Amino acid sequence: MARDTGRLRRLAAILFFTLVARPMLLIATGLHVTGRGRLPMAGPAVIAANHNSHLDVIALMSLFPLRLLHRVRPVAAADHFLKPGFVGWMGRTLLNLIPIDRSGKGAEAVVAPVRTALDRGDIVIIFPEGTRGEPEVLTRFRRGASVLAGKYPDVPFVPVYLHGLGKSLPRGEWRFVPFASEAHIGAARTDRAGARTPMAEALQADIEAMAASRSLTGFAEA
Amino acid sequence: MADLVADWPAPLLYGLGGVWALLVAATGVVAALARRGAAHAGELAARTRTWWWIVVPVSLALLAGPTAVAILFAVVSFLALREYLSIIPVRQVDRTAILLAYLAIPIQYWFVHDDWYGMFAIFIPVYAAAAIAFRLVLAGETKGFIRSAGTLQWGLFLTVYNLSHIAFLMVLDMAVPLPAGGAGLVLFVLVTVALNDVAQYLWGKRFGRRPVVPHVSPQKTVEGLIGGVVTSMAVAALLSPWLTPFGLIEGAAVGGALAFLGFAGDVTVSALKRDLGIKDSGAILPGHGGILDRLDSLVFAAPIFLHYVRYYYGA
Numbered sequence: 001m002a003r004d005t006g007r008l009r010r011l012a013a014i015l016f017f018t019l020v021a022r023p024m025l026l027i028a029t030g031l032h033v034t035g036r037g038r039l040p041m042a043g044p045a046v047i048a049a050n051h052n053s054h055l056d057v058i059a060l061m062s063l064f065p066l067r068l069l070h071r072v073r074p075v076a077a078a079d080h081f082l083k084p085g086f087v088g089w090m091g092r093t094l095l096n097l098i099p100i101d102r103s104g105k106g107a108e109a110v111v112a113p114v115r116t117a118l119d120r121g122d123i124v125i126i127f128p129e130g131t132r133g134e135p136e137v138l139t140r141f142r143r144g145a146s147v148l149a150g151k152y153p154d155v156p157f158v159p160v161y162l163h164g165l166g167k168s169l170p171r172g173e174w175r176f177v178p179f180a181s182e183a184h185i186g187a188a189r190t191d192r193a194g195a196r197t198p199m200a201e202a203l204q205a206d207i208e209a210m211a212a213s214r215s216l217t218g219f220a221e222a
Numbered sequence: 223m224a225d226l227v228a229d230w231p232a233p234l235l236y237g238l239g240g241v242w243a244l245l246v247a248a249t250g251v252v253a254a255l256a257r258r259g260a261a262h263a264g265e266l267a268a269r270t271r272t273w274w275w276i277v278v279p280v281s282l283a284l285l286a287g288p289t290a291v292a293i294l295f296a297v298v299s300f301l302a303l304r305e306y307l308s309i310i311p312v313r314q315v316d317r318t319a320i321l322l323a324y325l326a327i328p329i330q331y332w333f334v335h336d337d338w339y340g341m342f343a344i345f346i347p348v349y350a351a352a353a354i355a356f357r358l359v360l361a362g363e364t365k366g367f368i369r370s371a372g373t374l375q376w377g378l379f380l381t382v383y384n385l386s387h388i389a390f391l392m393v394l395d396m397a398v399p400l401p402a403g404g405a406g407l408v409l410f411v412l413v414t415v416a417l418n419d420v421a422q423y424l425w426g427k428r429f430g431r432r433p434v435v436p437h438v439s440p441q442k443t444v445e446g447l448i449g450g451v452v453t454s455m456a457v458a459a460l461l462s463p464w465l466t467p468f469g470l471i472e473g474a475a476v477g478g479a480l481a482f483l484g485f486a487g488d489v490t491v492s493a494l495k496r497d498l499g500i501k502d503s504g505a506i507l508p509g510h511g512g513i514l515d516r517l518d519s520l521v522f523a524a525p526i527f528l529h530y531v532r533y534y535y536g537a
Contacts, residue, residue: 030304032505135314164308177317178300178324180308180504220311220366 052166136218425449
């Protein structure tokens with residue numbers, strides 16, 4: 001029984017990404033991807049991206065081939081996505097997310113479910129900013145990525161800079177407005193050599209560098 | 223199939239055949255350059271591949287008729303407007319007005335499809351412009367209001383209103399018979415303006431010395447502009463008897479005007495990009511840049527050409 005529902009869930013996710021997510025991202029936002037070859041095609045691996053929109057997760061998952069879809073797992077706030085209702089259903093069924101508790105039990109407790117996924121060989125998507133924040137504004141990365149990298153020195157951490165989706169569907173808005181979007185994939189990092197800078201800071205610097213080289217604009221000040 | 227071919231005016235088929243032959247030749251030359259390892263061969267190849275992506279859908283739409291052309295240019299307008307709105311500064315409170323601007327695209331192209339000239343001509347300048355301004359007022363943020371109202375309306379003009387005139391050429395009611403139908407007029411404008419871009423570039427590269435607008439586009443020279451105008455006059459005179467109601471002299475004059483208007487549109491989009499501090503308006507067309515980089519020379523040429531034809535030959 002559990003096996004059957006698993007299969008059904010996988011099919012639903014594949015249908016959602018083929019028929020809804022990918023066409024919508026391509027037609028409405030023209031998602032432009034650079035460095036696609038840098039994406040890990042096998043786990044365990046971590047994708048770390050800046051976060052401005054609910055669409056970020058969908059855009060990142062759509063970059064992977066459909067056969068890997070069930071191994072790509074976004075980390076999301078349990079308080080938001082385990083609620084009953086449409087958002088919760090979508091998160092559990094279509095996105096297969098890893099719920100984490102952000103009620104403030106410290107980085108160790110927060111990363112525990114992520115460790116389970118990495119031990120299984122999944123590709124985990126994290127948003128080290130912790131929240132979507134203001135549209136197209138980068139905030140400081142939290143420690144979670146550094147804690148994780150310390151435990152998994154061989155796992156590649158891939159920085160991804162996302163732009164535009166925060167204008168199309170920012171926090172607190174429910175109407176989707178088309179804007180051009182981009183995803184830039186940076187080079188993987190590992191803590192294998194005993195990194196000098198903590199992983200979270202290194203990833204933040206990578207993403208800031210990609211943001212600076214693109215001269216893209218967020219919303220203008222009112 | 224035989225019936226279908228008989229339905230298409232022969233000059234249109236010759237014209238499209240000529241465009242395809244030109245592109246096949248260009249593809250061959252670029253491939254030969256790549257084999258010899260010439261510099262810039264990669265970029266030229268990307269540029270030629272992109273030209274195929276433009277020429278194939280446009281050719282098919284012209285053969286399929288006015289509705290197909292309206293749909294194709296509605297899509298192009300959407301891509302161009304999205305690109306424009308993504309590079310200019312917009313405020314978060316402008317989002318609803320921006321949705322209204324997008325909504326103007328299907329409405330405008332519906333008037334094209336419906337051959338409703340009156341609404342086609344006034345819908346964006348009167349109704350869409352008013353709706354956008356009023357929605358910005360309702361958003362309740364006056365700081366930056368003028369900039370938002372001005373940039374949204376101007377963007378609609380550049381990317382939707384002006385461009386939709388190309389599609390309207392397909393349904394224009396004429397007082398005289400056209401040798402290749404409305405599709406012939408579209409082909410005439412597109413080919414003349416595109417060849418003018420190339421001619422201006424080549425003349426400018428070979429003889430260019432005095433820049434026309436040095437602060438906007440230092441590469442655009444008086445020599446290139448004149449070379450482009452003269453070349454376009456010759457091309458247009460050659461095409462006129464096959465695709466338009468114009469005589470030879472008149473065709474040459476229209477070609478010269480299209481070349482100048484193409485230049486004007488081109489440097490206008492350059493000024494916009496320079497103000498924003500960007501080189502290309504996007505990356506959707508490899509080797510060319512964005513949609514606006516490719517369409518820039520049509521934004522003034524298309525509406526003025528339509529009104530010339532309508533005034534002198536319209537029903």
